[in-house]
Amino acid sequence: MTEDLLGDVPPDHRSGFVAVVGRPNVGKSTLMNAILGQKLAIVSPKPQTTRNRILGILTLDDLQAIFIDTPGIHRPRHKLGEFMLAEALSALPDADLVLWVVDVSRPPNEEDGQVATSLSRHTLPVILVLNKMDITPPAVLLEHGRRYRELLPTVTEDIAISALQGQGVPAVVDLLRRYLPPGPRYYPPDQITDVQERFLVAELIREKALLHLREEVPYAVAVDLEEFTERPGGAVYIAARLFVERESQKGILIGHEGSMLKRIGSEARQEIEALLEKRVYLDLRVVVKPKWRRDPAELRRLGYYRRRR
Template structure:
């Protein structure tokens, strides 16, 4: 493993990579060149937006067929604008997963919401995901107002169809009432089971223009492996600690050492208070051991090799309020 994307392109200088040239930088990374698209091929960027915890990351993982975005029952899990790539014989979809749009309560929250708003302005079609097991609420209306000014088509996606109570069909109408004044089409699906996703994919493709491959067809994300490693560690913290250490955690991959038979990963877990450090370490170090064991299993699946993972916890007081600490930990307003 190297610090390169998981079958991904290197960090780009803009939202849209150009077609391959004789000096294609992808080749320098050992990644295949981008082929010429066949006649009638479509491509473009699909922004996945909505309130926190409506299933946006689960949807992107299901669409690309691989886990690249972390999920958890804790709201606001996604922090970075993350791209997932799905290439079919007819089209290439670049899904842009965004942080849940919410009222921010600290500097980190402001950065996350600003990045989500930036994504709205830089895609070809927007998929507004809602949780159809509950009726439309104030948060959904806030996102609706935000998207009403979007310069691109919007599809309202009713997620969690597999768990919706069939006796409460009127729930769907509360969302159609949001969509109809703006002429938005709707789609109903389950990101968890895949129900309705082929129809959603076809609907999205109708909004993409004829275009080239933006990435090699076998790529699934443009994020480096180190970023995904950190996210997999953070996911296990969210799963195992739940509300005890909700969003005061940031992961820094300090060092990666490779040998032919083993990859050693050294990661720092940054928290804001000593009490949070105690929770993460746990009695006799049991919590940290559980986090490390579960994260190591996921990282081994990611790199398809044996992993030694060493975790240590650092206290960084009020890091979510500090622009300097946010930048050091990789949270910056994206251009």
């Protein structure tokens, strides 16, 4: 890559990899999207939304922060969960700095303890991000903040924010500026991620499924993009299979007279059209694939495997 593509940076330019870690559902992906000002990672009220590491690149005049959004750290119950945990922990050796995100409206639980233990094995600066301050009374924020800090006394800084409403988000960027090491720009300023459009499309479909399905069903869903074709006139034809593990889940996902699948499809299509800035035809099918979450070959095919590095 030539210097030209990267642009000129001042002598005091700082850069590096920022691992965004924490237990499920605390707002890691919301925070990364808020910092980037763009929806890269899908978000849902259900834990274990994120399944893969996703890079999000923030380029400013004096700073390039490369965020690694990760799956929530939890105790895995199947091979998919094991992959997700490994994916989350694998971000740490690559990182220059950690944003440890917690939900300060709640006291620490066992999973937060698991995160702290994992972080204690590395000598990285850790910024403790007390998220969801918008739903936390000040006295509770103080008390829970203290209890989170106790889990990892070596925390470098802590900061209360609302990733959802934006309070404190610019202050997080200021902390990155302070704690990332001096370094070059690694990516061209217009590159904001390393994942492909196809991945983002499949994720948007999965997000709508997560949003509308309940209990165990959303966790049993995987999206397999079969076709992504530009049609004459600029429209895009996308066909995807939605995997579930059981016939009963298939029935729920399709819904009464196809109503659920239609709803998921139409909401996903609108977001995909906004992403691609093209007209989209979206064709969804539901396929029962028993125990795919425990099947290494199927997980590999769906992209749930650790990249060798």
